[in-house]
Amino acid sequence: xxxxxxxxxxxxxxxxxxxxxxxxxxxxxxxxxxxxxxxxxxxxxxxxxxxxxxxxxxxxxxxxxxxxxxxxxxxxxxxxxxxxxxxxxxxxxxxxxxxxxxxxxxxxxxxxxxxxxxxxxxxxxxxxxxxxxxxxxxxxxxxxxxxxxxxxxxxxxxxxxxxxxxxxxxxxxxxxxxxxxxxxxxxxxxxxxxxxxxxxxxxxxxxxxxxxxxxxxxxxxxxxxxxxxxxxxxxxxxxxxxxxxxxxxxxxxxxxxxxxxxxxxxxxxxxxxxxxxxxxxxxxxxxxxxxxxxxxxxxxxxxxxxxxxxxxxxxxxxxxxxxxxxxxxxxxxxxxxxxxxxxxxxxxxxxxxxxxxxxxxxxxxxxxxxxxxxxxxxxxxxxxxxxxxxxxxxxxxxxxxxxxxxxxxxxxxxxxxxxxxxxxx
Amino acid sequence: xxxxxxxxxxxxxxxxxxxxxxxxxxxxxxxxxxxxxxxxxxxxxxxxxxxxxxxxxxxxxxxxxxxxxxxxxxxxxxxxxxxxxxxxxxxxxxxxxxxxxxxxxxxxxxxxxxxxxxxxxxxxxxxxxxxxxxxxxxxxxxxxxxxxxxxxxxxxxxxxxxxxxxxxxxxxxxxxxxxxxxxxxxxxxxxxxxxxxxxxxxxxxxxxxxxxxxxxxxxxxxxxxxxxxxxxxxxxxxxxxxxxxxxxxxxxxxxxxxxxxxxxxxxxxxxxxxxxxxxxxxxxxxxxxxxxxxxxx
Numbered sequence: 001x002x003x004x005x006x007x008x009x010x011x012x013x014x015x016x017x018x019x020x021x022x023x024x025x026x027x028x029x030x031x032x033x034x035x036x037x038x039x040x041x042x043x044x045x046x047x048x049x050x051x052x053x054x055x056x057x058x059x060x061x062x063x064x065x066x067x068x069x070x071x072x073x074x075x076x077x078x079x080x081x082x083x084x085x086x087x088x089x090x091x092x093x094x095x096x097x098x099x100x101x102x103x104x105x106x107x108x109x110x111x112x113x114x115x116x117x118x119x120x121x122x123x124x125x126x127x128x129x130x131x132x133x134x135x136x137x138x139x140x141x142x143x144x145x146x147x148x149x150x151x152x153x154x155x156x157x158x159x160x161x162x163x164x165x166x167x168x169x170x171x172x173x174x175x176x177x178x179x180x181x182x183x184x185x186x187x188x189x190x191x192x193x194x195x196x197x198x199x200x201x202x203x204x205x206x207x208x209x210x211x212x213x214x215x216x217x218x219x220x221x222x223x224x225x226x227x228x229x230x231x232x233x234x235x236x237x238x239x240x241x242x243x244x245x246x247x248x249x250x251x252x253x254x255x256x257x258x259x260x261x262x263x264x265x266x267x268x269x270x271x272x273x274x275x276x277x278x279x280x281x282x283x284x285x286x287x288x289x290x291x292x293x294x295x296x297x298x299x300x301x302x303x304x305x306x307x308x309x310x311x312x313x314x315x316x317x318x319x320x321x322x323x324x325x326x327x328x329x330x331x332x333x334x335x336x337x338x339x340x341x342x343x344x345x346x347x348x349x350x351x352x353x354x355x356x357x358x359x360x361x362x363x364x365x366x367x368x369x370x371x372x373x374x375x376x377x378x379x380x381x382x383x384x385x386x387x388x389x390x391x392x393x394x395x396x397x398x399x400x401x402x403x404x405x406x407x408x409x410x411x412x413x414x415x416x417x418x419x420x421x422x423x424x425x
Numbered sequence: 426x427x428x429x430x431x432x433x434x435x436x437x438x439x440x441x442x443x444x445x446x447x448x449x450x451x452x453x454x455x456x457x458x459x460x461x462x463x464x465x466x467x468x469x470x471x472x473x474x475x476x477x478x479x480x481x482x483x484x485x486x487x488x489x490x491x492x493x494x495x496x497x498x499x500x501x502x503x504x505x506x507x508x509x510x511x512x513x514x515x516x517x518x519x520x521x522x523x524x525x526x527x528x529x530x531x532x533x534x535x536x537x538x539x540x541x542x543x544x545x546x547x548x549x550x551x552x553x554x555x556x557x558x559x560x561x562x563x564x565x566x567x568x569x570x571x572x573x574x575x576x577x578x579x580x581x582x583x584x585x586x587x588x589x590x591x592x593x594x595x596x597x598x599x600x601x602x603x604x605x606x607x608x609x610x611x612x613x614x615x616x617x618x619x620x621x622x623x624x625x626x627x628x629x630x631x632x633x634x635x636x637x638x639x640x641x642x643x644x645x646x647x648x649x650x651x652x653x654x655x656x657x658x659x660x661x662x663x664x665x666x667x668x669x670x671x672x673x674x675x676x677x678x679x680x681x682x683x684x685x686x687x688x689x690x691x692x693x694x695x696x697x698x699x700x701x702x703x704x705x706x707x708x709x710x711x712x713x714x715x716x717x718x719x720x721x722x
Contacts, residue, residue, distance in 0.1 A: 079684050079685055082473055082474065082684065082687060083684055085473050085474065086471075086473040086689060103474060103687070104474060107472065107474035107475040108474075108475050108476075109474040109475065109476070206579070207665060207667070257559060257576075258559065258576060258579045259558050259559035259560075259561075259576045259577070259578055259579045260558065260559045260560045261555075261558055261560070314476075315476060386686070388681075388685040388686050388687070389685070389686040392666075392681060392685065392686075395665075395667065396666070396667060396668075396669050396670050397669075399579075399667055399668040399669045400668075400669070402579065402668075
């Protein structure tokens with residue numbers, strides 16, 4: 001092999017960075033406009049609805065020749081989006097995950113929306129719930145529209161619970177006994193009987209630890225203080241919550257251990273904690289199921305919500321048109337249509353009646369208990385500027401916790417040592 | 426009187442340049458320009474979201490020297506490369522020697538061992554990801570013989586071993602084929618003479634086979650070392666650098682810094698470091714060839 005060939009091979013990794021070089025400054029144009037919006041859903045029904053809304057917009061705005069919805073896989077969504085932006089190939093509009101909200105909102109990458117939404121006909125921006133928009137605001141300005149505010153709930157396989165002779169969560173709620181202790185004992189009993197998993201915190205997989213906030217919030221624990229400066233992992237509520245979780249995993253065997261995969265929606269687990277938007281996966285379910293709120297923790301009842309925002313990128317060639325389309329996409333009429341899949345931030349549309357029309361799989365009391373009550377009281381999953389780096393540091397520092405003989409307090413102290421320099425930035 | 430411009434030698438020179446032009450153009454466009462750009466980026470702080478690109482001089486290199494996580498990444502890279510190169514080359518040579526025998530079924534086994542090479546890397550790794558789960562296929566297989574298998578991808582020691590083995594099985598066929606070709610190029614009369622002289626099989630292997638195929642050993646070792654330093658997809662799919670940071674090799678660390686943490690300038694600095702390491706190792710191997718490659722001495 002020639003040296004030159006070796007050099008070529010050696011720079012293969014380098015290339016990917018190099019190719020990200022090109023990209024020009026945006027110039028406002030007056031000609032035909034084509035918009036691209038990145039999303040992480042490739043669900044046909046979702047895309048069909050988006051395209052219908054886009055067609056209606058194009059009919060009103062002939063200048064806009066195309067609105068393209070570009071699905072990017074969820075797992076690599078933010079990374080792919082940032083890479084596209086770095087390569088000068090960013091979209092005009094983008095869905096944003098709550099964990100990247102502070103980075104996008106504070107960086108100046110997004111177009112402030114207040115003026116556009118204020119001017120839009122019949123928009124009624126005052127209808128947007130303040131608890132839903134707070135994550136997407138900086139310096140009092142709204143930088144992204146929280147198109148989905150989706151609470152976490154517990155999906156239950158009632159067949160597996162009954163087979164194990166356990167009370168269902170619905171019965172426990174009626175008896176005022178739907179607590180974490182009870183949930184874990186039910187899950188452990190069901191798992192022992194069925195040989196399948198008990199309770200699965202969906203998408204956690206011992207890596208995406210922010211999903212555990214659906215558990216520790218019941219203990220009043222938090223990853224960091226609301227101002228983002230103080231680490232919460234070594235505080236007593238977190239130590240208590242993690243001790244409980246560790247015991248549930250390794251002693252009670254109520255949760256599957258690390259490296260064990262179990263998909264509730266394929267009937268492989270008795271219960272799972274996830275967002276209500278996953279209900280669509282139960283369309284063809286072969287088992288009896290229910291959706292209930294999160295169990296109460298030592299601190300009482302609580303709710304956790306995941307959010308997704310929609311923003312217009314400032315760097316796009318047609319940022320003004322993109323913002324205008326955003327206003328159309330999220331106006332009261334279209335918001336009601338989107339509510340079929342994404343719980344809306346509009347208070348007027350957050351009623352069990354409105355949601356029931358578009359969520360036929362869920363009963364009114366499920367919608368009221370889990371969705372509407374959840375949104376009004378919910379704590380948003382943890383997010384911080386520079387979240388990806390912090391998330392990685394927490395993941396690495398938490399790894400020693402997922403062993404039967406872990407020193408929980410020491411591990412959690414280690415998490416704080418690892419992230420304190422990052423929180424201080 | 427003017428002399429003719431297109432003399433024979435000038436025509437030859439032009440033809441020569443034209444012949445190398447496509448290759449040269451490719452190299453400049455896709456190797457040297459990006460390489461220069463990466464070095465240029467490494468002197469900047471580049472925030473993609475805020476769209477700022479600020480010259481910071483040697484700051485990123487200072488950060489590189491002060492980075493407490495870099496040592497871990499280099500150690501992980503060293504472990505991975507050493508494990509991969511030793512295991513891959515010795516297994517490839519062993520398979521090649523075995524399959525070089527005139528026995529029934531060798532063609533079948535050559536195909537079996539080579540087939541993973543043509544499988545898509547990511548598809549291959551995803552399948553292994555399922556097999557290596559705690560309740561996956563490998564442990565189920567071990568259980569049938571009464572062995573309680575470890576949690577491969579979650580243990581600090583086993584995760585790296587698993588990644589190495591998955592990669593070796595994927596690529597060992599390529600080196601095996603190269604070794605096979607080299608083995609078949611060794612003249613049979615050398616072995617006949619050695620047999621007449623009473624040399625044992627082991628002596629024949631060490632004194633005839635190894636020296637005769639040493640150019641191929643050099644080639645495969647360079648390819649394998651360079652390839653091992655660029656491992657990425659396997660880590661991204663199997664472990665994401667964990668548990669802890671035990672499998673965060675340099676390329677994965679670079680990816681995290683640039684594409685996940687948005688530190689493109691620092692990511693570029695790490696690329697420069699990777700480039701320097703690969704260049705250095707390749708030069709060392711190239712220099713050493715005179716010492717141990719048979720045809721070069």
